[in-house]
Amino acid sequence: MVDHPVIVWFRQDLRLSDNPSLAAAVASGRPVLPVFVLDDETPARWRPGAASRWWLHGSLERLAADLAARGAPLLLRSGDAVEVVPALVRATGATAVFWNRCYEPHATDRDRRLKADLRALGVDAESFNGGLLFEPWEVRNRAGDRYKAFTPFWKACLRLPEPSAPVPAPERIRGHAGTPAGDSLADWGLRPTRPDWAGGLRDAWTPGEAGARDRLRAFLADALPGYAARRDQPAVDVTSRLSPYLHFGEISPRAIWHAVAHRTTGDDAAAATKFLSEVGWREFCHHLLFHFPGLPEQNLRADFDRFPWADDSALLSAWQRGRTGYPIVDAGMRQLWRTGWMHNRVRMVAASFLIKDLLIDWRHGEAWFWDTLVDADLANNAAGWQWVAGSGADAAPYFRIFNPVLQGERFDPDGAYIRRWVPELSALPDSHIHRPWTAPDAMLLQSDVKLGETYPHRIVDHGVARDRALAAYKTITRGAA
Numbered sequence: 001m002v003d004h005p006v007i008v009w010f011r012q013d014l015r016l017s018d019n020p021s022l023a024a025a026v027a028s029g030r031p032v033l034p035v036f037v038l039d040d041e042t043p044a045r046w047r048p049g050a051a052s053r054w055w056l057h058g059s060l061e062r063l064a065a066d067l068a069a070r071g072a073p074l075l076l077r078s079g080d081a082v083e084v085v086p087a088l089v090r091a092t093g094a095t096a097v098f099w100n101r102c103y104e105p106h107a108t109d110r111d112r113r114l115k116a117d118l119r120a121l122g123v124d125a126e127s128f129n130g131g132l133l134f135e136p137w138e139v140r141n142r143a144g145d146r147y148k149a150f151t152p153f154w155k156a157c158l159r160l161p162e163p164s165a166p167v168p169a170p171e172r173i174r175g176h177a178g179t180p181a182g183d184s185l186a187d188w189g190l191r192p193t194r195p196d197w198a199g200g201l202r203d204a205w206t207p208g209e210a211g212a213r214d215r216l217r218a219f220l221a222d223a224l225p226g227y228a229a230r231r232d233q234p235a236v237d238v239t240s241r242l243s244p245y246l247h248f249g250e251i252s253p254r255a256i257w258h259a260v261a262h263r264t265t266g267d268d269a270a271a272a273t274k275f276l277s278e279v280g281w282r283e284f285c286h287h288l289l290f291h292f293p294g295l296p297e298q299n300l301r302a303d304f305d306r307f308p309w310a311d312d313s314a315l316l317s318a319w320q321r322g323r324t325g326y327p328i329v330d331a332g333m334r335q336l337w338r339t340g341w342m343h344n345r346v347r348m349v350a351a352s353f354l355i356k357d358l359l360i361d362w363r364h365g366e367a368w369f370w371d372t373l374v375d376a377d378l379a380n381n382a383a384g385w386q387w388v389a390g391s392g393a394d395a396a397p398y399f400r401i402f403n404p405v406l407q408g409e410r411f412d413p414d415g416a417y418i419r420r421w422v423p424e425l426s427a428l429p430d431s432h433i434h435r436p437w438t439a440p441d442a443m444l445l446q447s448d449v450k451l452g453e454t455y456p457h458r459i460v461d462h463g464v465a466r467d468r469a470l471a472a473y474k475t476i477t478r479g480a481a
């Protein structure tokens with residue numbers, strides 16, 4: 001008798017533990033054929049960016065090793081999944097294809113089509129929730145509608161039954177004997193070679209499920225107690241840095257929930273509540289993307305379609321390269337370039353600077369983050385940018401404009417973050433490190449800073465830029481009721 005396999009199609013769930021589609025395949029008793037498809041059919045703008053591709057390589061390498069060690073090697077294929085997966089079904093005689101859901105509009109469209117095609121072939125096509133605590137359609141307000149504001153959304157989530165406990169990784173997986181030939185990971189060219197710019201990423205990160213587990217363990221042991229009080233300080237390492245692991249599904253949000261939610265005493269309780277609410281923001285962003293699929297490209301507030309954005313590639317480039325003359329913005333942009341990650345507070349300040357001080361359309365910033373972040377995530381990135389722009393759901397009002405000097409002084413009072421990422425300013429005293437243009441000549445000389453040479457002059461004056469931004473905003477609100 002032919003032993004028909006079950007195909008487990010891995011996507012943004014690159015782990016063995018708490019992986020419902022893998023668990024269901026193992027439970028079926030049939031041989032399991034794990035597959036990853038590098039899908040070229042994603043709209044070009046939203047194909048994984050360079051930093052994500054670097055991460056994906058490392059993550060697939062580790063997933064393949066973990067699967068092989070348990071008995072079911074990973075098959076790699078590239079192309080349009082709508083064609084690749086049915087072709088594999090035909091080639092292997094698979095009777096079922098299981099996957100965990102993604103929520104990006106192109107993914108939901110594709111998966112819907114594929115599910116229908118497979119079922120038409122008589123194949124059992126099933127999808128599972130491996131990526132969120134609460135499905136976007138489960139969380140409804142009293143009128144039965146989707147949410148547009150975070151606080152009521154998260155309260156509603158917390159009233160739902162608690163997410164189920166994570167299931168452990170299967171100890172053995174019965175592999176499929178007749179696995180066809182696949183691609184070689186090296187041939188996909190996901191890692192940069194000429195030039196190899198990924199040294200900073202390699203120093204900062206260990207992609208893969210074991211890396212995620214270690215990161216969570218270290219966060220719970222060392223950082224969680226200080227999380228609520230210090231999470232806004234970019235020089236202090238108290239946030240979890242789990243974002244790329246969550247994006248690629250190397251850890252499940254349920255595993256995080258159950259590791260954190262029942263800490264009910266003292267500082268830990270407050271910190272746990274705060275931390276889970278941040279994970280709740282991730283849920284909210286996915287809820288928004290699912291219900292507003294235009295989120296990555298279109299202003300949710302249509303009046304922003306009339307916003308008089310400036311089109312200035314020199315200013316955009318200065319921002320991208322961390323050469324704006326505003327230390328907190330430059331530090332963030334350089335941290336991003338070097339490590340593929342930026343602290344959340346600095347993401348907000350840097351994004352606000354691009355949108356409001358430079359009047360550049362948030363979509364340019366979104367695209368840059370998409371290419372350079374290892375945690376680039378369509379839902380979180382788009383919602384984050386629209387939040388800062390004021391064009392999104394539950395967004396910060398446009399007229400609340402971050403002052404990059406005051407933000408720096410408040411959240412990095414001793415300039416430790418600046419000294420780390422903008423070393424040419426490191427000898428400036430704390431009093432002037434966030435505003436070098438106000439330093440007396442003697443202080444600049446003593447600190448070895450030559451504005452315009454060792455560090456750029458400010459590319460805009462924040463006070464002037466702020467007034468200009470407010471005037472621009474008035475042009476879209478004028479006439480509104």
Ligand SMILES: Cc1cc2nc3c(=O)[nH]c(=O)nc-3n(C[C@H](O)[C@H](O)[C@H](O)COP(=O)(O)OP(=O)(O)OC[C@H]3O[C@@H](n4cnc5c(N)ncnc54)[C@H](O)[C@@H]3O)c2cc1C
Binds near residue numbers: 345382
């Ligand atoms: C302009 C802008 C763009 C952003 N782009 C992304 C992105 O592409 N990918 C991404 O994962 N996050 C994005 N964020 C959200 C946030 O900055 C990061 O999730 C966070 O900095 C990751 O660090 P952490 O894992 O240490 O967070 P922690 O503070 O430890 O939080 C735990 C987890 O909660 C989630 N989370 C925390 N804050 C947010 C938030 N504001 N929105 C959504 N989820 C959140 C993340 O999954 C994070 O890993 C963006 C924020 C802004 C302002």
